[in-house]
Amino acid sequence: MHGICQSFSQPAAASREKKEPPAPPNRWRLLLKCLIAPLLVLLFFAAAPHWLNEKLRSGSITAVNSDTKLTLEQKAQRIRQIEATDFAKVCLEPPAPDDEKLRTVLDRGGLTARFERMRWGLWLSEALVGLLGAAILAIIALSQKARASREALVACYGLAWKIAMSAALVKLLLLIPLLSYGCFELTVLSFDRYLPKLLAAIVIGGAIALWGSARALLRKVPMEFKEPMSREVTPEEAPALWAAVRQAAQKLHTAPPDHIVIGMQFNFYVTEIALIHDHGRAEGRTLFLSHPLLRQFTEAEALSIVGHELGHFIGEDTRMTRDFYPMRYKFHGTMLALARSGIVAWTSFQFLAFFNWCFAETEGKVSRERELLADQKGASLASAETSARALVKFHALLEAFKQGISEAIHDPGRNPLDLPLRSIIREKLVPNAQFWTELFEQKLPHPLDTHPSLRVRLESLGRPISVEEAQSIATAEGESAYDRWLGGRDELFQELVQQSEKAVNKMRARTQIAEADYQTEAGKKLLDEHFPEVKWRGKASGFWTGFLFVLLITLGAAAGALFIPDTGLRVFMGIIVLFFATIAAWQWSRQHGLELVLTPAGLTRTGWHRPLRFQDVEKISGRKQYSAITLVFCLKEKQPRIWKFSLPGLRSKNVSLPLSGLDGKALTIAQTIIRYYTRQMDSSDEKDQE
Numbered sequence: 184m185h186g187i188c189q190s191f192s193q194p195a196a197a198s199r200e201k202k203e204p205p206a207p208p209n210r211w212r213l214l215l216k217c218l219i220a221p222l223l224v225l226l227f228f229a230a231a232p233h234w235l236n237e238k239l240r241s242g243s244i245t246a247v248n249s250d251t252k253l254t255l256e257q258k259a260q261r262i263r264q265i266e267a268t269d270f271a272k273v274c275l276e277p278p279a280p281d282d283e284k285l286r287t288v289l290d291r292g293g294l295t296a297r298f299e300r301m302r303w304g305l306w307l308s309e310a311l312v313g314l315l316g317a318a319i320l321a322i323i324a325l326s327q328k329a330r331a332s333r334e335a336l337v338a339c340y341g342l343a344w345k346i347a348m349s350a351a352l353v354k355l356l357l358l359i360p361l362l363s364y365g366c367f368e369l370t371v372l373s374f375d376r377y378l379p380k381l382l383a384a385i386v387i388g389g390a391i392a393l394w395g396s397a398r399a400l401l402r403k404v405p406m407e408f409k410e411p412m413s414r415e416v417t418p419e420e421a422p423a424l425w426a427a428v429r430q431a432a433q434k435l436h437t438a439p440p441d442h443i444v445i446g447m448q449f450n451f452y453v454t455e456i457a458l459i460h461d462h463g464r465a466e467g468r469t470l471f472l473s474h475p476l477l478r479q480f481t482e483a484e485a486l487s488i489v490g491h492e493l494g495h496f497i498g499e500d501t502r503m504t505r506d507f508y509p510m511r512y513k514f515h516g517t518m519l520a521l522a523r524s525g526i527v528a529w530t531s532f533q534f535l536a537f538f539n540w541c542f543a544e545t546e547g548k549v550s551r552e553r554e555l556l557a558d559q560k561g562a563s564l565a566s567a568e569t570s571a572r573a574l575v576k577f578h579a580l581l582e583a584f585k586q587g588i589s590e591a592i593h594d595p596g597r598n599p600l601d602l603p604l605r606s607i608i609r610e611k612l613v614p615n616a617q618f619w620t621e622l623f624e625q626k627l628p629h630p631l632d633t634h635p636s637l638r639v640r641l642e643s644l645g646r647p648i649s650v651e652e653a654q655s656i657a658t659a660e661g662e663s664a665y666d667r668w669l670g671g672r673d674e675l676f677q678e679l680v681q682q683s684e685k686a687v688n689k690m691r692a693r694t695q696i697a698e699a700d701y702q703t704e705a706g707k708k709l710l711d712e713h714f715p716e717v718k719w720r721g722k723a724s725g726f727w728t729g730f731l732f733v734l735l736i737t738l739g740a741a742a743g744a745l746f747i748p749d750t751g752l753r754v755f756m757g758i759i760v761l762f763f764a765t766i767a768a769w770q771w772s773r774q775h776g777l778e779l780v781l782t783p784a785g786l787t788r789t790g791w792h793r794p795l796r797f798q799d800v801e802k803i804s805g806r807k808q809y810s811a812i813t814l815v816f817c818l819k820e821k822q823p824r825i826w827k828f829s830l831p832g833l834r835s836k837n838v839s840l841p842l843s844g845l846d847g848k849a850l851t852i853a854q855t856i857i858r859y860y861t862r863q864m865d866s867s868d869e870k871d872q873e
Contacts, residue, residue: 213540214319216533221315221354224361225308227369231301232271234372239270239294274298301368304361311357315534318350326541336549337506340542344510347538348517351531352396355521358530359389392528395520406508407457407464410471412682413446414462420675424668427482428470431489431564437497441467445474445676447683449581453492455501456508461678468496474676477665479580479604484573485664487565494560495553514539551635555643562644571646572656578625578637579657582618583607592687592694608657619650697862701784710783714859719845719852721777721789737763779845779852781859788840791825795838797860805853812849814840814856 243265247258268285274295278286289295322343329339363385370377418425424443432439442465444458450473458465470492477485495501514535521532562570587602612618623638641647648656669675696713699706737760744756780787785796799818806813821834842849 210537210540213533213537217530217537218312218315220358220362220530221308221311224358224365225305225312227365228301228304228308228361231304231365231368231372232298235294235297235301236270238372240265240268270294271298275302297368300364304364307357307361311354311361315350315354318346318534319537321346322538322541326545329542329545330548333503333549333553336542336545337503340507340546341510343538343542344514347535348514351517351521351534352393354534355389355392355396355528355531359386359393362389388528391523392521392531395523396517396528398516398520406505407459408454409459410444410446410448411461412679412686413444413448413460413471414675414679415442415444415460415465416669416675421669421672427486427668428489428493431486432493434564435490435493435497435560437493438468440470440493440496441465442469444469444471445477445679446471447474447679449473449476449584451476451488451492453495453501455505461682468501474665474679475584476577476580477669478663480573480576480664481661482664482667483565483569484576485668487561487570487573489561490564491557491561491570493564494557497560551639554635555640558640558644567644567646571641571644571648574637574640575622575648575653575656578622579608579612579653580604583612583657586611592691595691605658605660612657613654619653622650622653693862693864696864699862707783710862713864714783714862717781717855717859719779719781719847721844722846733763733767737767777844779840781856783859783862786840786856790827792823792827793825795825800860803857803860811841811843812853814842814853816840 244262247253247261247265250258253261268282270289273282273286274289275298286295325339325343325346329336329343363382366381366385367377370381416424421443425439428443429439440453442458444460444465446460448471450471452471454469454471455467458469458471470489472485472489480488518532518535521528521535558570558574561573583604584602587604587607591597591602623641624636635643638647696709699709701707701710740756740759740763744753744760747753747756775789777789779789783797785794785798785800787794795816799820799822801817801819804815804817806815816838818836818838821836823829824833824835825838842852845852
């Protein structure tokens with residue numbers, strides 16, 4: 184897909200807040216992140232045989248020193264023999280005649296097998312690090328070679344993509360058993376025991392990552408995308424438009440598009456990927472035109488934009504994008520699967536991030552060159568001055584639309600689809616010096632490519648524009664391209680207008696609910712209608728099981744304190760009574776008759792001193808341990824602890840809410856609480872708004 188802009192109309196969500204772009208990742212940090220786990224595993228398996236060797240020596244020496252049947256001279260002689268023995272060598276190499284008896288003992292104890300597994304772990308770790316090193320060098324070399332031309336970029340990116348995806352999956356496949364066995368040996372060597380839960384977490388997490396990655400790679404790439412609120416116009420329906428586009432294609436010496444689709448999106452683009460619109464499917468070369476923007480641009484300005492888009496056909500930019508699309512689709516799907524798999528897949532995720540970083544600069548440079556060349560095509564069709572005017576006007580119109588739609592959403596009497604954009608520019612943007620200062624550094628967004636800034640595009644056209652000229656261009660009136668090409672054919676787009684009105688009504692409802700004040704009568708009525716009170720009760724069986732268990736321990740300790748004659752033991756049993764009595768009281772106050780009440784204003788729970796108000800919450804996060812889910816509410820400022828039996832005077836910025844004791848699915852409860860906090864209407868509410 185290629186276009187002058189990729190900006191969907193999202194009136195309620197459109198923010199005029201300027202955000203700093205994220206800092207580019209440091210390549211050395213990315214390399215460290217993707218290599219740290221394999222290197223640590225390699226270091227461990229290199230050191231583990233020596234560690235086990237020393238443990239065997241120290242254990243054998245301890246056994247000799249504790250043997251009462253041996254004399255001091257015999258002990259000293261055996262200790263010298265043990266210190267000179269290399270147990271790893273005895274296990275891994277054909278034993279000498281003097282070591283055959285020791286080898287038999289080590290075989291029976293399973294130590295020979297342990298040393299062999301460690302050697303295999305070292306070999307696999309070396310192979311993994313070597314594979315990753317070779318893959319990294321290949322990716323770096325291919326990214327350098329890709330700078331030669333667009334054809335080189337496509338070829339090198341495709342090969343590097345295969346190397347990166349294969350290396351990431353092989354890395355995951357090798358790292359799971361290496362990490363599992365490495366953790367097993369580490370805990371056994373350190374504590375003489377292993378942790379089954381840790382090993383299970385590594386294996387399960389790795390299996391999930393492999394399964395998710397395999398699904399992403401094997402998934403069929405949908406070579407199509409949906410364009411809601413749009414329809415195709417045929418030559419019979421819009422003869423003037425088709426005549427203008429065909430004439431433009433003829434002047435540029437390229438074939439006209441197979442389809443022209445007009446929609447409500449603030450965007451112009453061309454694509455060779457199948458486009459699904461409201462009335463069907465457009466396959467082949469498709470030109471998309473914005474219905475709202477055609478009403479704002481003059482015919483000459485619209486033709487310069489059409490020329491820009493046809494320029495992408497000339498340079499086969501759409502074909503290049505189509506070639507990249509399947510690789511990008513599977514790449515991002517694999518990245519998402521790895522990100523969801525937790526720490527086990529973290530280094531594989533970082534490896535793919537390194538691959539993406541290597542090609543990002545080259546891709547951005549080629550993308551900017553393609554845009555500037557397309558600008559030249561648009562200028563050759565109209566003029567450099569007209570193309571420059573269209574670019575400046577588009578930026579101003581987009582900002583005016585954002586501001587106008589935001590105001591219209593709050594004013595039910597205004598029609599968001601018929602905004603006086605020129606008036607908004609004159610009244611709101613012209614006095615805003617900051618907007619015009621930043622205007623020339625703005626970039627039009629695009630889902631796949633990097634657009635140059637407006638200043639760079641104007642300089643490439645040889646038509647720099649001052650702030651005063653930009654203001655004049657943005658406020659100028661003239662006959663629109665829509666009137667010239669589609670005048671009198673409004674019935675073609677009546678359905679799109681109705682769909683847009685429904686979408687705007689949904690946004691109005693969402694905005695009204697998001698900004699409702701629960702303290703007012705009107706706000707309370709509105710929020711209670713869409714977010715009615717919800718209650719969850721505690722599981723009685725779970726409470727009584729735990730409470731009676733603690734109570735029995737308390738009673739048993741109390742009986743011991745009464746009947747045991749030893750004073751010291753009686754004092755000890757009394758302390759136990761106090762401890763478990765406190766736990767029983769804590770359980771009773773927090774869990775007996777447990778009820779969690781959710782309202783639009785916040786939460787109330789048995790065991791709390793006070794309600795938890797959403798207006799005091801900055802964000803909500805969740806923790807999941809096995810099937811237990813705990814929500815953590817981060818408050819805007821520290822407050823006295825909300826739980827009963829909390830130490831007085833202590834203040835906290837977090838409130839933890841475990842959901843496992845409630846009668847209901849913990850995940851559903853968590854989702855409902857978050858929906859109330861963010862004031863997101865459910866699907867039934869949205870249908871009612873239509």
